[in-house]
Amino acid sequence: MSLGANICFLRKQKKYTQEQFAEKMGVTRQTISRWESDEVIPELAKLIEISDMFTCRLDTLVKENLSDQGEIYSKVQIKRVAPFRMASYVMISPNPESDVNEYMERWAVNSGLKAANPNAKMIGWDFPFVSQVQQNRFGLHGYVAAYILPEGFNTEFPGVEYAENAEADYAMVTIKEPFIQPFERIPHAYKLIMEYLHSNHFKEKQQDNIVSCFEHEYEENGIVYMDVYIHVDGVTKVDAVSRFN
Numbered sequence: 001m002s003l004g005a006n007i008c009f010l011r012k013q014k015k016y017t018q019e020q021f022a023e024k025m026g027v028t029r030q031t032i033s034r035w036e037s038d039e040v041i042p043e044l045a046k047l048i049e050i051s052d053m054f055t056c057r058l059d060t061l062v063k064e065n066l067s068d069q070g071e072i073y074s075k076v077q078i079k080r081v082a083p084f085r086m087a088s089y090v091m092i093s094p095n096p097e098s099d100v101n102e103y104m105e106r107w108a109v110n111s112g113l114k115a116a117n118p119n120a121k122m123i124g125w126d127f128p129f130v131s132q133v134q135q136n137r138f139g140l141h142g143y144v145a146a147y148i149l150p151e152g153f154n155t156e157f158p159g160v161e162y163a164e165n166a167e168a169d170y171a172m173v174t175i176k177e178p179f180i181q182p183f184e185r186i187p188h189a190y191k192l193i194m195e196y197l198h199s200n201h202f203k204e205k206q207q208d209n210i211v212s213c214f215e216h217e218y219e220e221n222g223i224v225y226m227d228v229y230i231h232v233d234g235v236t237k238v239d240a241v242s243r244f245n
Contacts, residue, residue, distance in 0.1 A: 002038045003035075003038065003041065003061070003062055004035055004036040004037055004038035004039075005036070005038075005065075005067060006061055006062075006064070006065070006066045006067070007032075007035050007036055007042075007050060007061075008036040009066050009067040010050070010054040010056065010061075010066065011032075011036075013054075013184065014054065018032045018033060018036075024053065025046065025049065025050070025053075027046075047061065047062070054181070054184070055181055055182065055183045055184060056180070056181050056184075057180055057181075060180045060181070064180075066181075071176065072175060072176050072177070072185060073173055073174070073175060073176075073188075073189060073192060074173055074174040075173075076171055076172070076173045076192055076193055076196040077171070077172055077173075078169055078170070078171055078172075078202075078232065079169070079170055079172050079229075079242045080167065080168070080169050080170075080242070081165075081167065081168055081169075081170055081229070081242045082167055082242065083164065083165060083166050083167045084148050084149070084164075084165050085148075085149045085162070085163070085164050085165075086123075086146040086147060086148050086149060086162070086163055086164075086165060087104075087107070087111075087113075087146060087147050087149060087155075087160040087161070087162055088144055088145065088146035088147075088160060088161050088163065089103055089104055089107070089144070089145060089146075089159070089160050089161065090127045090142060090143070090144045091103065091127075091142070091143060091145075092127065092130055092134065092140050092141070092142045093140060093141075094138075094139045094140060094141070096127070096140075096141050096142055096143035097124065097143045097145075099143075100124070100143050100144065100145040101122070101124070101145050103145070104122060104145040104146070104147060104160075107147075107157070107159055107160055108120060108147055110157065111155045111157035112155060112157070113147060113149070113153065113155065116150070116153050117150045117153060120147050120148065120149075120150060121147070121148045121216065121218075122145055122146065122147050122148070122216075122217075123145075123146050123148065123211075123214045123215065123216045124143060124144060124145045124146065124214060124215050124217075125143070125144050125211060125212075125213055125214040125215065126141075126142065126143060126144075127141075127142025127143055127144050128142070129142065130142045146211075146214075163209075164209060165209065165210055165211055166207075166209045166210050168205075168207070168210045168231050169231070169232055169233075170229040170230060170231050170232060170242075171193045171196060171197055171202065171229070171230050171232050172193075172227055172228065172229045172230075172242075173189050173192055173193055173227070173228050174225055174226070174227050174228075175189050175225065175226045175227075175228065176223065176224075176225055177223065177224055177225075178217070178224065178225075178226040179224065186215075186226070186228070189226075189228045190213075190228060190230070193228065193230050194230075197230070197232060202232045202233065203232065203233045204230060204231065204232060204233070205231050205232055205233035206231075207231070210231055211231070212230070212231050213228070213229060213230045213231065214229050215227070215228050215229070216229070
């Protein structure tokens with residue numbers, strides 16, 4: 001895979017023409033064409049500018065194949081998720097995901113969950129009830145993190161909300177290395193699911209005792225993966241039963 005092909009892929013992913021991209025980079029359209037054909041390698045300052053513009057790590061831009069979607073995303077499939085009990089907490093801050101994950105990790109230690117089950121799984125999802133003033137003026141966003149409580153583990157340790165998630169059908173896709181391009185790869189996973197649901201006449205489903213969508217991050221053989229789940233209605237066949245406990 002060439003550097004030029006990666007630049008071309010990122011440009012098209014943002015739906016920039018060569019002229020528009022050239023204007024943003026402060027170069028000519030011919031220069032963009034020469035970059036994408038590998039006739040010329042951009043200088044280091046321009047490579048850094050490109051990686052910043054597309055929220056892509058520099059080593060990824062230079063070394064990896066960004067256009068191979070089959071390497072990044074699994075096929076979308078329908079999974080039936082067995083019921084589970086969870087302990088969750090919501091946080092609104094400029095960096096809510098990392099903040100609430102750290103909070104829940106401390107809770108898992110203090111509650112005894114980590115001692116009882118070192119591999120207890122955590123899921124998370126966006127918290128939508130943040131006002132425009134909070135977002136625009138203060139840069140605040142919301143995120144929920146939840147530990148799945150394994151069967152046989154009981155605690156009423158404070159600081160979290162306890163809830164039951166009923167058995168439900170979810171459309172699911174797996175992302176490989178989601179944080180290489182987090183603002184591209186993760187939203188695109190949701191897009192893939194929505195396209196799948198639309199083409200197969202499924203619908204999203206809102207239900208009080210079921211989390212409508214969530215993400216599960218994990219590591220295997222040194223590679224980070226993220227599973228993205230969206231609750232669906234109208235399912236007649238499922239590929240597997242997924243259990244989190």
